[in-house]
Amino acid sequence: ETGVTQTPRHLVMGMTNKKSLKCEQHLGHNAMYWYKQSAKKPLELMFVYNFKEQTENNSVPSRFSPECPNSSHLFLHLHTLQPEDSALYLCASSQELAGGPIAETQYFGPGTRLLVL
Amino acid sequence: DQQVKQNSPSLSVQEGRISILNCDYTNSMFDYFLWYKKYPAEGPTFLISISSIKDKNEDGRFTVFLNKSAKHLSLHIVPSQPGDSAVYFCAASASNTGNQFYFGTGTSLTVIP
Numbered sequence: 585e586t587g588v589t590q591t592p593r594h595l596v597m598g599m600t601n602k603k604s605l606k607c608e609q610h611l612g613h614n615a616m617y618w619y620k621q622s623a624k625k626p627l628e629l630m631f632v633y634n635f636k637e638q639t640e641n642n643s644v645p646s647r648f649s650p651e652c653p654n655s656s657h658l659f660l661h662l663h664t665l666q667p668e669d670s671a672l673y674l675c676a677s678s679q680e681l682a683g684g685p686i687a688e689t690q691y692f693g694p695g696t697r698l699l700v701l
Numbered sequence: 702d703q704q705v706k707q708n709s710p711s712l713s714v715q716e717g718r719i720s721i722l723n724c725d726y727t728n729s730m731f732d733y734f735l736w737y738k739k740y741p742a743e744g745p746t747f748l749i750s751i752s753s754i755k756d757k758n759e760d761g762r763f764t765v766f767l768n769k770s771a772k773h774l775s776l777h778i779v780p781s782q783p784g785d786s787a788v789y790f791c792a793a794s795a796s797n798t799g800n801q802f803y804f805g806t807g808t809s810l811t812v813i814p
Contacts, residue, residue, distance in 0.1 A: 588744070624710075626703060627745075627790070627804035640801065674744055689735060690802065692744030 587611065588693035590675050596699045597665065605660040605696045607675030615680045616658040617690060618650060621672040633658060634680055665700045672697050704728045705793050707805035715813050720778040722808050724791035727772065731793040731803075736765060736776045739788045739807070748789070749776070781812045 588609045597603050609616060618630040632640040633652040647669075649661040658675055676690040706725045714720045722736075732753035737745035751758040751765045751774070758765050764777045778785055788807040795801075 590744075593742075624806060626705065626806045627792075627802075629801060632801075676744075689747050689750060691747065692737075694742065694744045 588675060588677055588691055590673075590693035590696050592696060593694060594697045594699075596701065597662070598701055599665060599667070601662075601665075603662045605662065605673055605675075605698075607658040607660075607693055609656055609658075609675075609677035609691070609693075611677055611679070611691060613677035613679045613691070614655050615678045616652060616655070617676040617678075618648075618658065618660050619674040619676060619692075621674060621695070623671075627674065631660075662698075665698075667700050670698055670700045702727070703806075704731075704803045705791060705805040707789075707791060707808050709808050710806070711809040711811070713811045713813060714781045716783055717780045720776075720781045720785065720810055720812065722776040722778075722789050722791075722810065724774045724776075724805055725772060726774075726793050726803075728793070728795065728803075729772065730795040730797065732796050733794045734765070734767060734774050735792045735802070736763075737790045737792060737804075739790065745790055778810075781810075783812045783814050786810055786812050 591606045615634045619627045621627050630644045631650040647664050651659040672695045674695045675693040678690045704727050735750040736748040738748045739745040749760050749763050749765050751767050756767050767774045788809045790807045792802045792804045
C-alpha cells in the first residue's frame with residue numbers, strides 16, 4: 585500500500601455509539617493531522633501530531649479523542665457525537681523538519697464520510 | 702473569520718480553453734501557498750505550491766500566480782482537459798505557525814468536452 589489510507593470509508597453511527605476512525609500513512613512522514621470538512625465550509629484542522637506529540641488542538645470538543653501510537657498510525661475515537669458532527673473526516677501526513685517552522689506539503693487520505701443519526 | 706477565500710464556488714470552461722481559479726487571503730503573514738485538487742470520494746491531492754519569494758510557479762499545464770500586495774493568488778490551467786474537472790482548494794500557511802494550513806472552501810471546475 586502506498587500513500588495515506590483511511591478506514592472505514594463510510595460510517596453511520598447513533599449518538600450513543602463509540603467508534604474509531606483509523607489512518608495509516610506509508611510515506612515515512614513524521615506529522616499527521618485530522619481535518620473535518622463540512623458542506624460548504626473550508627477544511628478545519630482538528631488535531632496535529634508532530635513527532636508523535638500532539639502539538640495543536642483547535643478547540644475540538646472532547647467527544648473527539650485522537651490517539652497516535654506511532655508515527656504511521658493515527659486514530660480518532662468518537663463518543664456521543666451530535667448530528668452536526670456529520671462530515672467528511674480527512675487524515676493527512678507531512679514530513680516536518682525538526683525545529684523548522686515551515687509547514688511542508690500535506691498528503692491526504694480519501695476520508696471517512698461520517699453520518700451521525 | 703475565514704482567512705482564505707475562494708469566492709467562486711463553481712466554474713465551467715470549454716475543453717482547450719484556459720481555466721482561472723482565484724483565491725484571496727487576509728493574513729499578510731502567509732508565506733506559503735498550495736493548490737489541491739479533489740475528485741469525488743477521494744482525498745485532496747497536492748497540485749502545485751508557491752512561496753512568497755516568488756510570484757509565479759509553473760508545472761506543465763498548471764501555473765500559480767501570487768500577488769502579495771493584493772493578497773491574491775490564482776491557478777491557471779491551460780489547456781483545460783475534461784480530466785481536470787474536480788474541486789480545487791487553495792491553502793495558505795505562515796512560517797511562524799508551523800503545521801497550520803488554512804483552506805478555502807473550494808471551487809468546482811467543470812471542463813466541458
